[in-house]
Amino acid sequence: MAELRLLLPAALRACLAAVLLAAGAAVRAQAPSGPPAVLPMAEVAPGVWVHTGAVDDWSPRNGGDVANLGFIVGSRCVAVIDTGGTPAVGQALQRAVAAATPLPVCYVINSHVHPDHVLGNVAFRTAAGGPQFVGHARLADSLAARAPYYRQALHREFGTVMLAADIVPPGLPVQGRLELDLGGRVLQLDAWPTAHTDADLTVYDRRSRTLFLGDLLFVQHLPVIDGSLNGWLKVLQQLQAFDVAQAVPGHGPVQTAWPAALQPQQQYLEAVRAGTRAAIKAGVPLSQAVGQVAPQAAAPWRLSDSFHRRNVTAAYAELEWEE
Numbered sequence: 410m411a412e413l414r415l416l417l418p419a420a421l422r423a424c425l426a427a428v429l430l431a432a433g434a435a436v437r438a439q440a441p442s443g444p445p446a447v448l449p450m451a452e453v454a455p456g457v458w459v460h461t462g463a464v465d466d467w468s469p470r471n472g473g474d475v476a477n478l479g480f481i482v483g484s485r486c487v488a489v490i491d492t493g494g495t496p497a498v499g500q501a502l503q504r505a506v507a508a509a510t511p512l513p514v515c516y517v518i519n520s521h522v523h524p525d526h527v528l529g530n531v532a533f534r535t536a537a538g539g540p541q542f543v544g545h546a547r548l549a550d551s552l553a554a555r556a557p558y559y560r561q562a563l564h565r566e567f568g569t570v571m572l573a574a575d576i577v578p579p580g581l582p583v584q585g586r587l588e589l590d591l592g593g594r595v596l597q598l599d600a601w602p603t604a605h606t607d608a609d610l611t612v613y614d615r616r617s618r619t620l621f622l623g624d625l626l627f628v629q630h631l632p633v634i635d636g637s638l639n640g641w642l643k644v645l646q647q648l649q650a651f652d653v654a655q656a657v658p659g660h661g662p663v664q665t666a667w668p669a670a671l672q673p674q675q676q677y678l679e680a681v682r683a684g685t686r687a688a689i690k691a692g693v694p695l696s697q698a699v700g701q702v703a704p705q706a707a708a709p710w711r712l713s714d715s716f717h718r719r720n721v722t723a724a725y726a727e728l729e730w731e732e
Contacts, residue, residue, distance in 0.1 A: 444501040448460045464660055466715060485592025493525065516540055516543050528563065542578065545579075547608040549578040583610060595615055628674075632710075632720070685702050688701060689728060
């Protein structure tokens with residue numbers, strides 16, 4: 410994917426590297442595979458359905474099916490939470506919803522801007538009305554800035570052509586907190602300050618006490634910094650106050666121990682911060698710091714070879730200017 414680096418403005422290179430550059434030539438050489446016709450779903454609580462994506466890079470070998478997706482059923486309608494990394498994944502999710510309930514989808518909620526969570530939106534768009542697309546107040550601008558590169562990568566890596574109009578932005582922005590009533594079931598949406606990205610949104614189903622965190626929580630998959638390391642650690646502290654029976658991370662299995670589910674990620678991010686601060690204080694240049702900071706903290710996680718050095722780069726850029 411070296412050619413993508415040349416196309417991107419400097420401000421976007423670092424934030425897109427984590428989600429577009431990790432696959433590499435070896436992945437492109439493998440035969441692409443697509444999602445099943447209907448995504449497999451687990452009902453983790455009555456009316457709350459979750460699809461667990463592969464803990465892997467967004468790549469042709471898994472058909473782009475790497476993010477956790479879900480939907481929640483009320484008495485009136487359905488809310489879909491994230492839609493997958495390709496239009497085909499979105500279509501398979503749409504069929505899974507239809508297989509579970511005859512009720513219409515009234516909301517499609519995006520947890521953040523990354524392609525493995527939003528490129529399936531187009532499968533839910535309809536000519537006559539259709540659902541409202543919902544996201545953080547900053548999501549539309551963030552998605553517009555990245556969309557051309559997402560489309561290029563999708564075409565090159567997956568052989569899938571998406572028109573500009575197929576990148577569906579939110580029409581209902583969330584700033585602070587918003588409640589959505591599905592009919593006897595209220596969802597609480599919270600828009601967070603910059604953390605994993607600049608447009609992170611959580612969805613909390615009060616009836617089942619299920620919290621969809623998007624990529625504010627990674628399980629097994631190494632956390633990826635694409636926003637603010639300090640901001641992310643602050644948000645993790647605030648998330649502990651939620652009364653959670655099951656937590657749905659953006660990647661990895663559903664968690665029932667809360668807030669213990671946050672601890673491995675918090676410990677990793679704290680290790681990156683402490684190690685990066687120490688390197689900066691000692692005058693270690695970035696070129697050396699990426700190989701020296703917190704390797705033991707990264708070792709237990711999957712995909713650490715793909716993302717840990719990139720995380721140190723992002724942390725160094727942020728923390729270098731601390732007073």
